[in-house]
Amino acid sequence: MQGLPASAVPRMHAAARAIRDGAPTQAEQLLVAVLAGTPNHPEALRLLGILRNRQQRFAEAAKLLEQARAQRPDDSATLSDLASALYGLERKQEAFAHWREACRLRPEFALAWFNLGRNLQQEGITEEAIEALREATRLAPDMLPAHVLLGDALVHLGHFDDADASYRAALKLHPANGDAWRGLSNMKTRPLGESDALQLNAALKHPAARPPDRIAMRHALGKLHEDRERYAEAFDAIAQANRESQSLATWNRHAFHRLVEGVVAQDAHIAQSQDAERGREVIFIVGMPRAGSTLVEQILAAHPHVEGASELPDLGAVLAAENTRRKKPFPQWLGEADADDWARLGRDYLARTARWRTERPRHTDKMPENWLYTGLLRAMLPGAVVIDARRDPLETGWSCFKQQFYRLPHFSNDLTDLAAYLRDYEYAMDRWRAHEPERIVLQRYEDLLDAPEAQICTLLDACGLPFDNACLDFHNAHRSVRTASAAQVRQPLRRDTARAERYGAALDPLRAGLARPDATD
The missing domain is CATH 3.40.50.300 (P-loop containing nucleotide triphosphate hydrolases)
Known part of the structure; x- marks a missing residue:
């Protein structure tokens, strides 16, 4: 926040919260106001670049983040966000170079390791993705998405015991995390157990379970019932999951x-x-x-x-x-x-x-x-x-x-x-x-x-x-x-x-x- 007037600091915090909470109009208004009073401030440019990344306006994001980087060339957060914009522009080689540089400059920055690992996994570079995601979970044990994506990467290489542990680490952080339950049930040769059935039924009632979480958990519950030859219960769980999916968007x-x-x-x-x-x-x-x-x-x-x-x-x-x-x-x-x-x-x-x-x-x-x-x-x-x-x-x-x-x-x-x-x-x-x-x-x-x-x-x-x-x-x-x-x-x-x-x-x-x-x- 260095260089900002005191009145701009609450706006910056509010803009960051608005980006996090999916309120782009509010975030943009706040950041435009900050930049009007303090033109070219690197952190305001970075936040606006993050917003443009979220909006998939990658060329605008890259321009903003390059402006911020010119003032802070060794800032790992700016490098990591710029890499995201470049990746969106299909400039993947440059993007990975920036993510790796962000990790080198600030090896304790868990989010840079997470971004590197997530996108390596997206590109099918699975072994290096596992290394990066393991580092992210070591540095930030409460980073829920890192545990889930690490589980996915481990599954893709056939390391099913380690994947199971990674998904269950995610569930310790959030018992109603649909992605973790999806990962466990997608290891189709490994049936879920009785304790999983109890946890799933409890998680479906969890106040923090969002519709996508409930859909994933009902699919997992359906697989659990099918593995136990409870076909009527399996069909009911799966059909309900599909009805919930269809309520979000209907196929024509x-x-x-x-x-x-x-x-x-x-x-x-x-x-x-x-x-x-x-x-x-x-x-x-x-x-x-x-x-x-x-x-x-x-x-x-x-x-x-x-x-x-x-x-x-x-x-x-x-x-x-x-x-x-x-x-x-x-x-x-x-x-x-x-x-x-x-x-x-x-x-x-x-x-x-x-x-x-x-x-x-x-x-x-x-x-x-x-x-x-x-x-x-x-x-x-x-x-x-x-x-x-x-x-x-x-x-x-x-x-x-x-x-x-x-x-x-x-x-x-x-x-x-x-x-x-x-x-x-x-x-x-x-x-x-x-x-x-x-x-x-x-x-x-x-x-x-x-x-x-x-x-x-x-x-x-x-x-x-x-x-x-x-x-x-x-x-x-x-x-x-x-x-x-x-x-x-x-x-x-x-x-x-x-x-x-x-x-x-x-x-x-x-x-x-x-x-x-x-x-x-």
């Missing part, structure tokens, strides 16, 4: 159906590529969540030529940037793009994902929702293979319904919506695969269970990969698995994973939706 299945129809209708107008090899480095694994895509990736990532990159946002980000450039929403501009446009977009994707090919020549991209872009990939990345990972529709639907997804609105919160989405996906993928059976490969989960060695050999051949015995022992592959199946794919194949039939008539809305000829009914 009719609008999504129109989107799919619009994408498919553009197929005939997409310019053809003359470069059949572009994208040969990439293996896309697409389909419904919970349909075995992580298993397929684990098998391929065990191969010495393939890096398992997990769920990458890059394809969607490239297309979103093109929406902005053309000032038209996807898919309206698809027919306008010529072969040069598609080549440019393909190169953009390959540049964004190049770090996944530094040690191995090829990488997987396992973002399930990329199925919607399968048709346009023949122009953008015609050399890429697309694996359509499928599982029995009823089992897939039930597995989605009982899994918590954080992006809202989400199709999985309602059984009828879920069935409509699944039918839209199958309709589009069946059409595209009929046109390009060599590039788009169907891999059924049940076939892998029935004949794993033969299916793995066929899968490798479809991807243009030589056979390697390591792919048969996929569960031993050492890698970061950043999905809800992180525990399951570290075990040999199991035949006892089907659960849907045990729920009987409760799943009739899903059965009825899957049987309808029109996905939008």
